[in-house]
Amino acid sequence: xxxxxxxxxxxxxxxxxxxxxxxxxxxxxxxxxxxxxxxxxxxxxxxxxxxxxxxxxxxxxxxxxxxxxxxxxxxxxx
Amino acid sequence: xxxxxxxxxxxxxxxxxxxxxxxxxxxxxxxxxxxxxxxxxxxxxxxxxxxxxxxxxxxxxxxxxxxxxxxxxxxxxxxxxxxxxxxxxxxxxxxxxxxxxxxxxxxxxxxxxxxxxxxxxxxxxxxxxxxxxxxxxxxxxxxxxxxxxxxxxxxxxxxxxxxxxxxxxxxxxxxxxxxxxxxxxxxxxxxxxxxxxxxxxxxxxxxxxxxxxxxxxxxxxxxxxxxxxxxxxxxxxxxxxxxxxxxxxxxxxxxxxxxxxxxxxxxxxxxxxxxxxxxxxxxxxxxxxxxxxxxxxxxxxxxxxxxxxxxxxxxxxxxxxxxxxxxxxxxxxxxxxxxxxxxxxxxxxxxxxxxxxxxxxxxxxxxxxxxxxxxxxxxxxxxxxxxxxxxxxxxxxxxxxxxxxxx
Numbered sequence: 001x002x003x004x005x006x007x008x009x010x011x012x013x014x015x016x017x018x019x020x021x022x023x024x025x026x027x028x029x030x031x032x033x034x035x036x037x038x039x040x041x042x043x044x045x046x047x048x049x050x051x052x053x054x055x056x057x058x059x060x061x062x063x064x065x066x067x068x069x070x071x072x073x074x075x076x077x078x
Numbered sequence: 079x080x081x082x083x084x085x086x087x088x089x090x091x092x093x094x095x096x097x098x099x100x101x102x103x104x105x106x107x108x109x110x111x112x113x114x115x116x117x118x119x120x121x122x123x124x125x126x127x128x129x130x131x132x133x134x135x136x137x138x139x140x141x142x143x144x145x146x147x148x149x150x151x152x153x154x155x156x157x158x159x160x161x162x163x164x165x166x167x168x169x170x171x172x173x174x175x176x177x178x179x180x181x182x183x184x185x186x187x188x189x190x191x192x193x194x195x196x197x198x199x200x201x202x203x204x205x206x207x208x209x210x211x212x213x214x215x216x217x218x219x220x221x222x223x224x225x226x227x228x229x230x231x232x233x234x235x236x237x238x239x240x241x242x243x244x245x246x247x248x249x250x251x252x253x254x255x256x257x258x259x260x261x262x263x264x265x266x267x268x269x270x271x272x273x274x275x276x277x278x279x280x281x282x283x284x285x286x287x288x289x290x291x292x293x294x295x296x297x298x299x300x301x302x303x304x305x306x307x308x309x310x311x312x313x314x315x316x317x318x319x320x321x322x323x324x325x326x327x328x329x330x331x332x333x334x335x336x337x338x339x340x341x342x343x344x345x346x347x348x349x350x351x352x353x354x355x356x357x358x359x360x361x362x363x364x365x366x367x368x369x370x371x372x373x374x375x376x377x378x379x380x381x382x383x384x385x386x387x388x389x390x391x392x393x394x395x396x397x398x399x400x401x402x403x404x405x406x407x408x409x410x411x412x413x414x415x416x417x418x419x420x421x422x423x424x425x426x427x428x429x430x431x432x433x434x435x436x437x438x439x440x441x442x443x444x445x446x447x448x449x450x451x452x453x454x455x456x457x458x459x460x461x462x463x464x465x466x467x468x469x470x471x472x473x474x475x476x477x478x479x480x481x482x483x484x485x
Contacts, residue, residue: 016190017427017435017437018192022192034187034188060433
């Protein structure tokens, strides 16, 4: 499954296990100060979408979520 | 449930000395516990629910309605030792819930983050090289557990924490008592006290000295104890936990992994030639061997439905990691060791907020130790032994006590 996604991380839930950084390093990072998740790109390239979904699955704390990225629309429909 | 019915329930963990070390549960045991949620009798004569499916184990370990605090009444203990025997519990965040757990764990998350573990890979490699020199000098034949599996993680965690490796006999014997389900209560009590006293003196010395060395316990002393954020006794408890978790688990994985690879010579040879694949192999080893074989016990603090079964508040449940890792709905042909499968979804490190904080370190140690072993000892094979290999059947962390090898 592919398709553009928007990623959200919840640092309050994060337990710093680091699975996301191993799975999709171009999207996730860990903060030097506390080891908790940092989002490098909220809108990752389409070819990273599967790995982002795997990172969601692997996150032990349920701290990552993805939603389909909204297709850019004309302002009148917003 | 009546007393008569209690004796009809299967005993968990099952006692079985005939099992091959690479097989977490044999076919008969798997049928008995396949449930998917089975009521079992524990060695304490309490009962608990055994949860075995991959999806159910994940749900249970991530659910806030299950507590890891073994001092709660009704907690499903796997041995007949009152939790009080473990003495001062401050700092032992593996057995805490909610914000209490988060507060202490978060003081360590930066220490074990991927970037910092990569930074110490040269140290791990150096440690492995020295251990392999030792193996070479001792044989052939020689014991891989004594010369490689035990000293490598032990030296690395000592270096990281700032604990003198020279004391390893002392703390290895004591940490082994603490995770041995058959150890008599007085011995557990004495060994936990001695280990705590030892680390108390060490940590106290680190706090007292104005100069701060560059090790984890010194950093915590400076950044957390000096600032009043962390009590000295909490730091001692964290040190006990890290020291035990830091060497017992990885040591047993190195020993069992070597045995498994020596039974698959082509896989062992491939490690030398295809090191890029070593990370995938490590995950498959973790999945296949699942060394925390007695599972992770929890107490339900609210009614929760798991695998179609209502587990009520006050009841115990045990997440069986080894069976979840052999669940065919999660892994194709789960009983096959296949280093090329996508095994990352295994739960060998647990799941939920307690998932192993040291997993990047464990993975790196295991990968480097196995790759270097395959490089330096391409002709390694098991040495002839009389009888079965000595295994740790009563330990919370399963493993081999010895693995004689030759080359």
